Every structure is written in structure tokens, then in C-alpha cells.
Amino acid sequence: xxxxxxxxxxxxKIGLFTIGGGYAMVPLIExxxxxxxxxxxxxxxxxxxxxxxxxxxxxxxxxxxFIGYKLKRFPxxxxxxxxxxxxxxxxxxxxxxxxxxxxxxxxxxxxFKGIRPAVVALIAAPTFSMAKSAKISKFNIWIPIVSALxxxxxxxxxxxxxxLAGLGGFIYGKINQKS
Amino acid sequence: xxxxxxxxxxxxIGLFGFGGGYAMLSMIQxEVVTGxxxxxxxxxxxxxxxxxxxxxxxxxxxxxxxxxxAAINAGYSHVWGILGSTIATFAVVLPSFILxxxxxxxxxxxxxxxxxxxxxxxxxxxxxxxxxxxxxxxxTRENFGTPSTDMYxxxxxxxxxxxxxxxxxxxxxxxxLMIVLCGAAGWLLY
Numbered sequence: 116x117x118x119x120x121x122x123x124x125x126x127x128k129i130g131l132f133t134i135g136g137g138y139a140m141v142p143l144i145e146x147x148x149x150x151x152x153x154x155x156x157x158x159x160x161x162x163x164x165x166x167x168x169x170x171x172x173x174x175x176x177x178x179x180x181f182i183g184y185k186l187k188r189f190p191x192x193x194x195x196x197x198x199x200x201x202x203x204x205x206x207x208x209x210x211x212x213x214x215x216x217x218x219x220x221x222x223x224x225x226x227f228k229g230i231r232p233a234v235v236a237l238i239a240a241p242t243f244s245m246a247k248s249a250k251i252s253k254f255n256i257w258i259p260i261v262s263a264l265x266x267x268x269x270x271x272x273x274x275x276x277x278x279l280a281g282l283g284g285f286i287y288g289k290i291n292q293k294s
Numbered sequence: 295x296x297x298x299x300x301x302x303x304x305x306x307i308g309l310f311g312f313g314g315g316y317a318m319l320s321m322i323q324x325e326v327v328t329g330x331x332x333x334x335x336x337x338x339x340x341x342x343x344x345x346x347x348x349x350x351x352x353x354x355x356x357x358x359x360x361x362x363x364a365a366i367n368a369g370y371s372h373v374w375g376i377l378g379s380t381i382a383t384f385a386v387v388l389p390s391f392i393l394x395x396x397x398x399x400x401x402x403x404x405x406x407x408x409x410x411x412x413x414x415x416x417x418x419x420x421x422x423x424x425x426x427x428x429x430x431x432x433x434t435r436e437n438f439g440t441p442s443t444d445m446y447x448x449x450x451x452x453x454x455x456x457x458x459x460x461x462x463x464x465x466x467x468x469x470x471l472m473i474v475l476c477g478a479a480g481w482l483l484y
Binding site: 130131142166172173174180200224232239255259261263266273279280283285288 | 310311344346355359362390394397398401402418433437447455470478481484
């Protein structure tokens with residue numbers, strides 16, 4: 116039981132600070148789950164990112180379901196997903212119920228003016244630590260660069276990038292197997 | 295029956311919502327504003343603004359808000375509104391649950407298979423690119439301001455970005471503490 120409470124609490128905390136969309140959860144999960152609790156290796160973490168991104172639905176929820184399932188099967192997935200969803204559910208519900216004017220408070224707007232650029236930095240920062248665990252070398256550094264540019268400048272959906280990269284890895288593996 | 299329709303609509307959004315929060319948002323708009331007309335266009339804009347200012351994934355935030363507002367707009371009381379938001383939120387994550395558990399099962403079983411390993415060897419560098427793209431896509435005027443409209447906000451935003459980046463990478467400050475500190479900075483500086 117202790118594990119579930121602990122996991123639920125951890126993801127509740129992560130959910131509470133995921134400001135600015137699903138990707139904002141990445142640095143928080145990395146810190147809590149990989150660095151602090153060591154429930155997941157950095158390599159598994161990257162694989163998990165690839166999987167969560169290629170499955171439809173809310174990215175951050177996919178993420179928590181997978182970690183929960185890996186740790187404790189179905190009950191684990193339930194505990195972590197609930198933890199990740201509940202803060203946002205409760206906050207939005209109370210805004211809908213009581214604070215219709217929430218977005219017009221000046222202090223709230225100012226706090227978020229400070230948080231938004233920080234969130235962008237928090238998402239950018241793990242890119243570099245991840246590059247290390249993804250074994251980026253001078254031979255494959257073009258893959259992240261081309262992927263990032265295609266998504267950023269051409270508006271290509273990440274789903275296609277994932278599919279292409281997976282296919283590329285598969286073909287490369289097949290060729291290596293033969294030789 | 296509003297609740298059944300809410301369930302089916304958000305289940306569908308969860309099932310076909312590829313590509314993260316903002317891609318999902320346009321689907322939600324199509325279904326909820328244009329299609330079912332549960333909420334008005336300006337209420338939808340409110341949801342986007344509130345989602346950006348509150349924690350949590352945008353997909354969850356909008357399901358919760360739409361479920362509640364749709365019930366209220368249909369003339370139900372608050373209690374039924376809460377039920378509506380619960381149903382919509384549950385429906386939007388249900389496809390994730392079914393799909394992710396099936397995939398996790400498969401992945402954990404075949405993780406060490408040479409072919410699965412080969413696929414992930416291709417995927418890992420691409421994921422690094424995906425994360426970089428997510429950061430680049432967020433470098434917008436909404437998040438940073440522009441030098442022409444508000445020089446002060448632009449400079450403060452760049453400084454906060456640099457401090458947050460160096461603080462977490464070099465000095466290993468926890469992301470949560472960083473968010474709290476930068477929120478306080480915004481409150482004090484603006």
C-alpha cells in the first residue's frame with residue numbers, strides 16, 4: 116500500500132507543477148522518477164518518451180500509465196495516472212465552479228508571465244542530458260537535428276518522425292544482422 | 295442524452311488525439327463548439343487561456359471544463375455539472391489506458407528482442423529531436439513577449455529563460471523549485 120501512496124503522491128506533485136502542456140511534465144518526471152526515486156533508468160525513460168508520443172491521447176497520461184504498469188502492473192498504472200490527472204481536474208473544476216474571473220486577476224497573469232519562459236528552459240535543458248543517454252555521436256547527430264527542424268519549421272507531426280525513425284532503426288538492424 | 299454524448303465525444307478525442315495538447319485542442323474545438331455546440335466560441339477561448347495558466351495537460355483541462363460547462367449550459371445544476379466533467383475527463387483518458395497497457399505489456403515482454411532493440415536505436419536520437427522541437431515551438435511571443443510591444447517583458451523573459459536553464463542544468467536546482475521561484479519573480483517584477 117505504501118508504494119501506491121508514494122507513487123500517487125509523487126505524480127500528484129508532478130501533475131500540480133505541469134504548467135504549459137504535456138512536455139512540461141518531462142523534466143519533472145526525469146527529476147522525480149529517474150534521478151530521485153530511480154524507478155526508471157534514463158535509457159528506459161527515453162524509450163518511454165518515444166512510446167508515449169506515438170500513442171494517441173494525452174501525452175502526460177500515457178507516460179504515467181506506462182511507468183505505473185512497469186512498476187506494479189495495472190494497479191500501479193491506475194495509481195500514477197490518477198495522481199497525474201487529479202490536480203488538473205480539481206483545479207479546473209474549482210475554477211469552473213467558483214472563479215470565472217480567474218484569468219483576469221493581474222497577479223495571476225504576472226506570475227505566469229514569469230513561469231512561461233522558465234518552462235521553455237526546463238523543457239530545453241533535459242534535451243542535453245538525454246542526448247548523452249541516447250548515445251548521440253557525430254554519426255547520428257543529424258537525426259535529432261533533422262527531426263527537430265522538420266517539426267519546428269515544417270510543422271511535421273512527431274508521430275511521423277517516430278514512425279520513420281523506428282523504421283530506419285529496423286532496416287539498419289536488419290542490414291547489420293546480415294553482414 | 296448529454297452524458298452519453300459527452301462520453302462518446304471525449305472517448306473519440308482521446309482515441310484520435312495524436313500529437314499532443316495543441317493538436318488535440320483543434321479537435322476539441324471542432325467537436326464541442328462547431329459540432330455539438332455545447333459551448334460558445336468565446337467560452338472555448340477561455341478554456342485555452344485557463345489551460346495555459348493552470349497546471350495539467352491541456353487535454354485533461356479542456357475535458358474537465360467542457361464537461362462542466364456543457365451540463366450547465368444545458369440547464370443542469372452544479373452537481374450535474376461535476377458529473378459531466380468527471381465523465382468527460384474519464385472518457386478522454388480511457389483510450390490511453392487501454393492502448394498504453396496493451397503496448398506496455400508488449401514492450402516489457404519483447405524489450406530485449408534484437409529487432410525491438412534495433413527499432414529503439416533509431417527512435418532514441420529522434421526523441422531527443424522531438425524534445426528540442428517542443429522547446430523551440432514554445433519560443434513564441436505569447437511566452438516571451440516581443441521587443442516592439444514590451445521591451446521590459448521581453449528582456450525579463452530572456453533572463454528568466456537563461457537563469458532557469460543554467461540553474462537546472464549546472465546547479466541541479468529541482469524543476470519544481472525553479473517554477474516556484476520564477477513565478478515569484480514574475481509577481482515581483484511585473
